[in-house]
Amino acid sequence: MQRLRPLSEDECYLRCYGQRGSEDTVRVVRPGDPVIVESTAVLTERIRLAFEARFEAREPEAA
Secondary structure (H helix, E strand, O other), X not given: OOOOOOOOHHHHHXXXXXXXXXXXOOOOOOOOOOOOOXXXXXXXXXXXHHHHHHHXXXXXXXX
């Protein structure tokens, strides 16, 4: 495949990493900033419940 023109650095970045400034970007949190942090136990339980719900919602496999 032959390109019609070379890509700029910005275009290459967008192709590899997506749009800048989206909700999925990394945020820097400084000490003292108010942050809501779930305990590991609470987060683990939420993940387990979500997994169970998806597992129970799937169709049974043919034997």
